[in-house]
Amino acid sequence: MNFELQNQCILVTGATSGIGLDIARSLAEFGAELVLFGRNRGKLAELKRELGARTLAVDITDEAAVTEAFAGIPVLDGLVNCAGISILDDVLDVKAEDLERIMTTNVTASAVVAREAARHMIEHSRQGSIVNVSSQAAMAALPGHLGYCASKAAMDAMTRVLCLELGPKGIRVNSVNPTVTLTPMAERAWADPAKREPMLAAIPLGRFATPREVALPVAFLLSPAASMISGACLPIDGGFTSH
Numbered sequence: 001m002n003f004e005l006q007n008q009c010i011l012v013t014g015a016t017s018g019i020g021l022d023i024a025r026s027l028a029e030f031g032a033e034l035v036l037f038g039r040n041r042g043k044l045a046e047l048k049r050e051l052g053a054r055t056l057a058v059d060i061t062d063e064a065a066v067t068e069a070f071a072g073i074p075v076l077d078g079l080v081n082c083a084g085i086s087i088l089d090d091v092l093d094v095k096a097e098d099l100e101r102i103m104t105t106n107v108t109a110s111a112v113v114a115r116e117a118a119r120h121m122i123e124h125s126r127q128g129s130i131v132n133v134s135s136q137a138a139m140a141a142l143p144g145h146l147g148y149c150a151s152k153a154a155m156d157a158m159t160r161v162l163c164l165e166l167g168p169k170g171i172r173v174n175s176v177n178p179t180v181t182l183t184p185m186a187e188r189a190w191a192d193p194a195k196r197e198p199m200l201a202a203i204p205l206g207r208f209a210t211p212r213e214v215a216l217p218v219a220f221l222l223s224p225a226a227s228m229i230s231g232a233c234l235p236i237d238g239g240f241t242s243h
């Protein structure tokens, strides 16, 4: 499958691990030039060698560092806002400090990255595409996920506002909303059958997603094949949110 990303320069945040890592590899396979943000310097060095990518160690919750990082990068055609965190607790045990951390990374920092990418694209007259990596948690209640569900619902709201304001500049903005995606960390987190089986039973396709199954729709949304798609929140959930 080829979504024609040759001659496109795409920034991926959260590229050092999990879904973002697979997205970076898939976009490189489709011919994109990559700029990768993460915090893990060792992993960034590996990715620079493996993918020939421009890599930058940036904590996206540091607004000044994000702004500075954008000053030195090649002209962008796309952004994948993938960096994110989850802290899980039952409602009765939720801590304000944890809610704040989730919101700071998943909402505020992602919005700052999107703002910088939009400013950069407009400044360089690029009609780009932004893909926010949201979650099925934006669309359905998941036990233990109060802060995470709220943050991803906010991310989808952000997608719609970005779509509205940036559309007239030719910039498309969409979310993808994956179900449980089998990154190494998620495989460990969902290893307990008592937790895994009820979730699997609620997914009509009866299985979790692979990172590649998230990366391919992201590549599609970045590509000219999606040229009339903006403001969409695309479930990649095997039907979980259909009922």
Ligand SMILES: NC(=O)c1ccc[n+]([C@@H]2O[C@H](COP(=O)([O-])OP(=O)(O)OC[C@H]3O[C@@H](n4cnc5c(N)ncnc54)[C@H](OP(=O)(O)O)[C@@H]3O)[C@@H](O)[C@H]2O)c1
Residues within 6 Å of the ligand: 013, 014, 015, 016, 017, 018, 019, 020, 037, 038, 039, 040, 041, 058, 059, 060, 061, 082, 083, 084, 085, 086, 105, 133, 134, 135, 136, 177, 178, 179, 180, 181, 182, 183, 185, 186
């Ligand atoms: N896995 C799932 O089941 C699933 C399902 C739906 C949606 N998602 C979403 O997909 C995205 C990736 O999840 P994942 O499972 O692949 O997670 P992961 O393996 O834990 O990777 C998270 C990535 O985000 C980066 N990151 C986190 N905080 C950051 C910060 N302050 N500054 C810069 N980078 C930061 C990490 O960078 P460093 O490691 O370099 O610090 C890492 O590259 C998240 O937005 C998550 O909410 C995941």
